[in-house]
Amino acid sequence: MLLQNQRISSSSTVDNNNLVIPSSSSSAAAAFPGSRSMVNFSDANGINFSGKSFFRSFDYEENGDEDFNEYFRQPEKKRRLTVNQVEFLERSFEVENKLQPERKVQLAKDLGLQPRQVAIWFQNRRARWKTKSLEKDYDSLKASYDTLKINYENLLKETEKLKTEALTLTNQHLLHEKEMDNSESLHLIEQCHTRTQKFIPVEVFGERPLDVASIVCKQESFNSSNSDVVDTDSPHYINGLHSSALLMEPANSSHVFEVDQSDLSQDEDENFSRNVLPAMYNFSKPEEPNPPANSCNYGFLAEDQPVWFWSH
């Protein structure tokens, strides 16, 4: 405060002999002795002091006539409020940042300022507070934004990772399925071939492979001779043809179809189901180069199978 007081302009023209201490501000003058407001030309009661203000006591009594004269040589210049005045106003601002008329007058009295000065100070103070508040809000929002951005980026990374993982697993699954299909088809083909070898050896049919026509021919002769004993209610009666009929006994003595006698010694129906029937599938379209992998009857089209039984 002393330093501030020592910076008083040397161009002041105010006559210190006219300075008075406003009675209503005497306490404030003691409390804020360094004030040098250029516009404090009247006290709280509106009495015009023409630039002769509350700070007289400090400047005059403690700094002497020279400093005091210097100070008032330039009353038109803007003067900063003293530290004590600002502190007092700050405390008041913390209580209430808006000024009621009575409060304004009272503060002006206490500080030895014009009510308008107090109002302007509050106005500027509110503006500063708002600026700081906006800065705080901005920082807070920016921090929130940064946090959310980081979380979002992490989620994106996680999503990409999971997508890649899912794709890898899907590919592995498809590959595994393919391998399983191949091995199963090979196994089934092998199985079918084994059974064929067992029950329908190629040499049984001689040089001429057994064809559908010859089988059908034998079926017809068999059926014609045994039709009276066919039980259509039998579970082995398939589409009008008893399963036992498929144990086609050749019409003549030359056996073109010979079944293992050990198998025939058992139940004929079972033998048909277990041995003969699978073997018959072997007659299906041998020219098919790429049979389906997962079925023993892969060579048969759906419409081909009944043909085997019902060709006439």
Next chain:
DNA sequence: TAGGTCAAACAGCGCC
């Protein structure tokens, strides 16, 4: 001492 910063003071506008 120039340039930057801060705060006092002001101007203009809208609201009640």
Next chain:
DNA sequence: GGCGCTGTTTGACCTA
């Protein structure tokens, strides 16, 4: 008309 808000001006003060 008084008051608050916003933007601007201006002077005090600081610092490189």
